[in-house]
Amino acid sequence: MATVTETKGWTRNDMAARAARELRDGYYVNLGIGIPTLVANNIPPGMTVTLQSENGMLGIGPFPYEDEVDPDLINAGKQTISELPQSSYFDSAQSFAMIRGGHIDLAVLGGMEVSEKGDLANWMVPGKMIKGMGGAMDLVAGVKKIIVVMEHVSKDGSAKFIPECTLPLTGKNVVDMIITDLAVFQRPDHSSPFKLIELAPGVTREELRAKTTAQYVE
């Protein structure tokens, strides 16, 4: 039997690139840890996008060269970074004033579960070690548009886009767009249902239905 090379679904970087298509010139953006961080590598050339780090910086630069590493210059994931000519620094209260106050245009976050009503769970699994929510609850409460990027199903194959979250919530009715390795869902406002707007290569509507327990519009 011939081995067929399966080119189905999106890779982690494809998902980040898809999220990057939601960027607009002049946007101020906060990127979560994991796949969302990869969005920074996919900003279209010529577009000005300013990245915010919630520990107190606007204008995140690339990772530093070895001889530029500075312990006083890190991102929210505690990785060393560099500054740009247009960067600015501020304290944590100011940082979250701009987040909570609706001044950030877009946040791209990871997710464990998203409900069909736009609830997000991504900070805690009861019974396991709880590390804390960090800035995620503030981001989903205050940022104008929230994109969740996650694998479509969990490691054991169970659906992650579901009718009701089973895990403790990060925010209620906060998600605007979901990008998985299989599809993209979007809703125009927080009282509308999610609509399937894109399928990843090789993914059928039937397969997506089978792997999703949430209600969505096709």
Place this chain on the structure above:
Amino acid sequence: MQKIYANAESAVEGLLFDGMTIAAGGFGLCGIPERLIDAIQASGVKGLIIASNNAGIDNEGLGKLLRTRQVKRMISSYVGENKEFERQFLAGELEVEFTPQGTLAERMRAGGAGIPGFYTKTGVGTQVAEGKEHKEFDGETYVLERGIVADLSVIKGWKADETGNLMFRKTARNFNLPAATCGKVCIAEVEEIVPVGSLDPDCIHLPSIYVNRLILGAPYEKKIEFKTVREREAA
């Protein structure tokens, strides 16, 4: 009035007592008041309630006070990367009040600004808001969060003048500024103390009124949690 103390041990003298609340600056290991944490550890004070975004890592930062069991409760947003913390927490030896990062920063800012409570959207509909007062403003639901007033604030700055006017450096500012304002007494440790007049008054991040005691903490060996670099392009 002399604000400069010879070292961290003398700076904390007369300020520590069992069961007290301490607000500490820092984010991860960036901008943590390590000399003052050492002095608090050495004093043996216990039953501490500590408001700090993180809890240090094993044997670094506030992780030192956890190791010696001097902490009763942490008010924090993120406590990963700390095995001893995990052990004590799971064993029920340590209480944790998980607080969203922005809510924690604002609780400190508010406490320092004489605001006992404030309403925020953050956490509404989650377990963080359970049991707290809710109120509707312009059709949106908000939850009441309390300001924090600590018995003592410990912070790390970059440069200060002899009166305590202080500047931070890059992302080491983080929680140091709001933490400084919410303590009944604030001790700052800095990398350099400069003569009055050598800092531009327009560039002071923390005015001297918030700094009660000051020490020179240098020399520092600053720690990095995750060193990430890029390769230099070939010439």
